[in-house]
Amino acid sequence: MSPLRSLFGRASGPAPLPYPPTSPEGLAARWVRWVAAHGPAKNPVRDTTGEHAGHHQADDVWFLAGTYGGSVTRRCAVPAGRPLFFPAFNMWQFPAQVGEMPVVPRATGHAQLDGAPLPLATVGTPTPFEVRGALGNGVTSRPRPTPVTCWGLWASLPPLAPGAHELTFGGTDGGGFWVEAQYRLVVN
Template sequence: MSSRTGWIGIAAAAVVAVAGCGGEGDGGSRAAASDRPSEPPPSTSSPSASSPSAPAATRLSPADLQGRWWTWAASEETSTNPVADEDGRSCDRNQPDDVWFLAGTFGGQVERACTVPSGRPVAFPLINLVGGAADCADFMKTASGTASLDGRDISPDRHLGTTITVTAAPGNPVTDSSGRFSGTGCGLWVQLPPLEAGKHTLKIRGRSADFTVTVDYALTVAAPGTV
């Protein structure tokens, strides 16, 4: 993941700042513009017409997307955590049935190989954070990132500040504590429709201030009926 938390950040993903991870709050995580008010309203920018982003009818809301992703990222201890994953062996841990999440890192660069079931939408952050409203306002001032699928650029959605609920497992490396808590989620996010069966290359890059995330995914989408 490429994420950060004001508490602690993964595209993708780290969780308090990873592709997506970065953030801070009552249950911190490590994931991972112009001036914003201290409590920015939920907001996204529409992907460009040439982007392979998922159609609006199939997309998760900002609150659902971020809350579920952070919960997924904080569902495992370090040895099996998708944000701490060095090669992709943990990418299938605790995946929901209706979407396939990808993670960033706790900062730095990794290469991962991951098999994705057929017919599953894919979602991930380029850079993200969970914390307080002021944390997100500051974080998003310098948040930037890029993503490409098979060499084709993807336009991310920019979520400036959304109230989310996260449930974290004991001993996870993403949040400072376990249990259920609420915070403000923000970052640059991508939602893709189900990918065609076969091999795909996904490149995720995210940055906020001096926190950076670089993840290269070699994705294999299973043929229908095989996973």
């Protein structure tokens, strides 16, 4: 990788995760790395339309983003056969030490698919994982390796049936901060 690419683009070769990649903790860590892979111009959390939803997606899961506060409506296509993983409410901390998680005790969340409520799971990563992101990324803002932990209320869905779906999720810290994302998904 060229020095400029490693400085301004998506860095390669992060350390292995301390969690199995498909475990809830591994998926949460991978989601944070996915957000960090984007610079400020294509940040999926700041995206107001869904146009950046497909950037840097993994081959085995499709990540969706909430917001940094407030609500958003997005549209995006999701490949058939891909499970979904997203936070209704989450926080991350960097640099982090073992056991330091940004737990928000009064946080609540919700999610629904096509009008049916979805279960949420509380997932945290007490062992830090390395994040190397694009310069100006939405997690650490720096491309150098940084230990990160995260905590949140997450949802995992099996692959959706082909066609159109409406997914809504969000949450609050219990003290006035809230997030809400509505996705109009097309699975093909």
